Amino acid sequence: MNRRKFLEQSTQLSIAAGAFVQSPETRAKNHVRKSANEKIVIGVIGCNNMGNGIMNHALNQPNVECAAICDIDTNIGNKRADEVMRKQGKRPQLYGDFRKLLENKDIDAVIIATPDHWHCLPMVEACRAGKDVYVEKPLANSIGECNVMVKAARHYNRVVQVGQQQRSGEHWQSAMQFIHSGSIGTLRKVHSWANFNYAIGSRIVPDEPVPAHIDFNQWLGPAPLRTYNRTRHHGSWRFFWDYGGGLMTDWGAHLLDIALWAKNIKTPPLSVAASGGNFYSPDFAHEAFDTLSVMYQLPDYTISWEQTAGTQNGPYGRSYGLAFVGNDATLVIDRGGWELFPEIDKGGYKVPAIPKRSGKETHEEHVKNWLECIRTRKETNCPIENGRLVALYAHAGNIALRTNSRLEWNEAAQSFGKNEAANALITPTYRAPWEFPKI
Numbered sequence: 022m023n024r025r026k027f028l029e030q031s032t033q034l035s036i037a038a039g040a041f042v043q044s045p046e047t048r049a050k051n052h053v054r055k056s057a058n059e060k061i062v063i064g065v066i067g068c069n070n071m072g073n074g075i076m077n078h079a080l081n082q083p084n085v086e087c088a089a090i091c092d093i094d095t096n097i098g099n100k101r102a103d104e105v106m107r108k109q110g111k112r113p114q115l116y117g118d119f120r121k122l123l124e125n126k127d128i129d130a131v132i133i134a135t136p137d138h139w140h141c142l143p144m145v146e147a148c149r150a151g152k153d154v155y156v157e158k159p160l161a162n163s164i165g166e167c168n169v170m171v172k173a174a175r176h177y178n179r180v181v182q183v184g185q186q187q188r189s190g191e192h193w194q195s196a197m198q199f200i201h202s203g204s205i206g207t208l209r210k211v212h213s214w215a216n217f218n219y220a221i222g223s224r225i226v227p228d229e230p231v232p233a234h235i236d237f238n239q240w241l242g243p244a245p246l247r248t249y250n251r252t253r254h255h256g257s258w259r260f261f262w263d264y265g266g267g268l269m270t271d272w273g274a275h276l277l278d279i280a281l282w283a284k285n286i287k288t289p290p291l292s293v294a295a296s297g298g299n300f301y302s303p304d305f306a307h308e309a310f311d312t313l314s315v316m317y318q319l320p321d322y323t324i325s326w327e328q329t330a331g332t333q334n335g336p337y338g339r340s341y342g343l344a345f346v347g348n349d350a351t352l353v354i355d356r357g358g359w360e361l362f363p364e365i366d367k368g369g370y371k372v373p374a375i376p377k378r379s380g381k382e383t384h385e386e387h388v389k390n391w392l393e394c395i396r397t398r399k400e401t402n403c404p405i406e407n408g409r410l411v412a413l414y415a416h417a418g419n420i421a422l423r424t425n426s427r428l429e430w431n432e433a434a435q436s437f438g439k440n441e442a443a444n445a446l447i448t449p450t451y452r453a454p455w456e457f458p459k460i
């Protein structure tokens with residue numbers, strides 16, 4: 022009998038004997054350390070693009086089984102269930118409502134890879150149900166949702182990995198060590214940028230009837246009710262405020278994470294200022310800005326963010342990346358690797374030139390780290406507080422331009438002070454019957 026079964030049975034016996042009844046909260050807080058050869062049973066909520074990728078990385082590890090998949094699109098759900106059947110020899114149970122999946126007591130942990138407006142509720146409910154969680158970035162589509170997710174993870178004592186996978190990447194770690202060791206001199210500023218064609222969205226098309234395989238009401242969930250339009254659905258929801266935040270949150274969640282990591286920053290910025298707009302063309306379907314520049318002020322550091330949807334050129338010949346400017350050298354990094362541009366003084370390099378360090382895909386390492394932490398109950402490489410802080414920076418960038426204001430976040434008050442227009446964008450109003458979760 023494994024430890025989990027033993028605990029379940031002893032709880033049942035105790036209940037039968039009337040000795041004690043555990044509250045759901047106590048049950049969620051109880052966790053079982055698993056040995057390396059005990060199976061971790063996962064469920065996946067949202068399995069089109071990223072959910073499928075993360076699930077497969079998990080299934081490639083030993084002693085992992087997928088027991089259930091939940092998607093509001095039955096075409097996608099069935100396709101993935103068939104693929105999992107071929108991979109593990111057992112078809113996962115298919116659900117359209119994540120609450121049913123969470124009732125499945127066999128499931129230890131869930132992957133949440135729904136659109137951003139659908140991260141908070143499933144994540145909080147998964148914690149309440151005693152499941153560990155891999156939740157995609159940005160942590161949520163608002164600062165208010167991120168806050169309640171942090172509370173849920175800690176209150177229910179869950180192992181949570183946020184999908185900022187660079188945290189588990191060897192070349193990202195080595196670059197951070199290089200900077201932390203002082204090798205580029207005092208780090209004063211970082212430029213970060215993301216320029217992608219996809220972020221312009223697709224050409225505007227009229228609304229149409231909801232395809233039969235899609236439960237569109239469940240897809241909208243807590244977001245405002247509206248008619249179906251394909252340009253706002255799978256994948257391209259990212260460019261509409263009710264569901265996502267455009268490049269600022271899509272790529273900002275990754276790159277601002279590195280900008281903060283370089284100085285081990287754990288606090289919000291002193292101020293945020295932004296400029297930009299939608300200047301590309303009126304023919305494309307998006308609300309999120311195609312053109313955006315954001316400046317974050319910190320006590321001894323500035324972070325700049327640049328996005329230009331509809332282009333793919335960028336500084337240092339990269340469509341996205343970061344350039345850390347130190348007194349002695351600039352370190353430039355993207356997923357392909359990092360390289361150094363030393364400053365020159367009196368005809369010589371201020372720091373020795375070193376060969377370019379190449380990088381590789383980091384999702385699998387990040388998933389491995391999550392599974393390992395589920396077994397050991399240790400902190401993951403990207404804990405929930407980190408996901409929340411980075412999401413706060415990214416959302417504040419959008420909010421600064423949406424409200425045409427220079428923002429100052431008050432962490433104690435959890436507000437932008439007297440800026441009521443910005444405060445109105447901290448927490449969304451959920452559409453009934455969905456209720457904003459309380460811990």
Ligand SMILES: NC(=O)c1ccc[n+]([C@@H]2O[C@H](COP(=O)([O-])OP(=O)(O)OC[C@H]3O[C@@H](n4cnc5c(N)ncnc54)[C@H](O)[C@@H]3O)[C@@H](O)[C@H]2O)c1
Nearest residue numbers: 067069070071091092093094134135157158184240255256
């Ligand atoms: N870490 C990364 O590198 C990375 C890369 C891409 C996407 N992402 C993140 O992954 C998440 C998903 O993005 P995507 O590109 O896979 O989007 P997608 O639109 O391709 O897939 C989302 C899936 O969720 C399903 N879904 C929507 N609402 C649901 C609900 N209530 N219950 C169950 N299923 C539901 C949809 O039907 C769809 O199959 C986003 O948060 C995104 O930011 C992360």
